[in-house]
Amino acid sequence: GAADLRKQARQLENELDLKLVSFSKLCTSYSHSSAREGRRDRYSSDTTPLLNGSSQDRMFETMAVEIEQLLGRLTGINDKMAEYTNSAGVPSLNAALMHTLQRHRDILQDYTHEFHKTKTNFLAVRERENLLGSVRKDIESYKSGSGVNNRRTELFLKEHEHLRNSDRLIEETISIAMATKENMTSQRGILKSIQSKMNTLANRFPAVNNLIQRINLRKRRDSLILGGVIGICTILLLLYAFH
Numbered sequence: 001g002a003a004d005l006r007k008q009a010r011q012l013e014n015e016l017d018l019k020l021v022s023f024s025k026l027c028t029s030y031s032h033s034s035a036r037e038g039r040r041d042r043y044s045s046d047t048t049p050l051l052n053g054s055s056q057d058r059m060f061e062t063m064a065v066e067i068e069q070l071l072g073r074l075t076g077i078n079d080k081m082a083e084y085t086n087s088a089g090v091p092s093l094n095a096a097l098m099h100t101l102q103r104h105r106d107i108l109q110d111y112t113h114e115f116h117k118t119k120t121n122f123l124a125v126r127e128r129e130n131l132l133g134s135v136r137k138d139i140e141s142y143k144s145g146s147g148v149n150n151r152r153t154e155l156f157l158k159e160h161e162h163l164r165n166s167d168r169l170i171e172e173t174i175s176i177a178m179a180t181k182e183n184m185t186s187q188r189g190i191l192k193s194i195q196s197k198m199n200t201l202a203n204r205f206p207a208v209n210n211l212i213q214r215i216n217l218r219k220r221r222d223s224l225i226l227g228g229v230i231g232i233c234t235i236l237l238l239l240y241a242f243h
Contacts, residue, residue, distance in 0.1 A: 002097060005081045009104050012074040016111050019070060021185065023063050023115070027122040028178045030056050060122060067115050074108050103196075110188070121174060132167060135160055 081104065085097040 002084055005077055005084065006100060009074065009077045012070055012077060013107055016067065016070050016074065019063065019067050020111060020114055023067060024118050024178060024182060026056065026059055026063065027118055028175065030122060030125060064119060071112055071115065078104055078108060125174065128167065132163065135163065
């Protein structure tokens with residue numbers, strides 16, 4: 001029934017929320033590890049790849065697959081809820097189910113957007129790290145050669161330092177964005193809880209809901225009247241000023 005579908009949807013949403021938090025922390029730790037590796041390489045000729053990079057890559061792939069599967073299951077639950085809503089015959093019950101379904105669809109859309117954004121950021125950091133690692137290897141290979149073309153080597157090293165400084169700025173920007181996203185995720189959870197309680201209150205007390213709607217209509221009407229009065233007064237003042 002509808003209650004079972006809602007229960008399954010909430011369970012999947014809670015599981016997705018935990019998975020996305022872990023996924024975001026993994027991407028953040030990868031970015032910080034990349035930045036530390038870049039600073040370490042400034043004082044060392046070691047050209048080994050990012051420490052634990054391969055294990056983090058495997059964790060990333062595993063978690064991405066798990067989250068995609070959970071998103072697919074939640075999409076299926078939402079589709080079943082839509083079919084049940086369309087088949088329900090009682091108008092008042094149908095309206096409540098439609099409201100609940102829309103709320104679950106919004107949550108699914110938020111989670112899908114958050115997953116794709118975090119995944120894209122991770123792939124960008126990994127691609128940049130691989131590129132810089134290749135550049136470091138080319139520099140070391142060139143430095144260990146015959147020692148000719150020293151000026152070209154200096155220019156190449158200056159360009160590499162410029163790339164490293166740019167990379168550090170990008171890492172700091174990504175870290176700020178990740179921290180901001182975690183705060184927004186926390187605030188979204190709080191707002192979602194408040195909205196759920198308000199919806200429950202409105203569904204239990206239709207009279208309160210109708211009263212709130214009438215109050216909002218009256219506020220909009222008063223705003224329109226006040227705007228009209230201000231507009232007329234402004235026109236009269238302009239006419240008086242130009243006479």
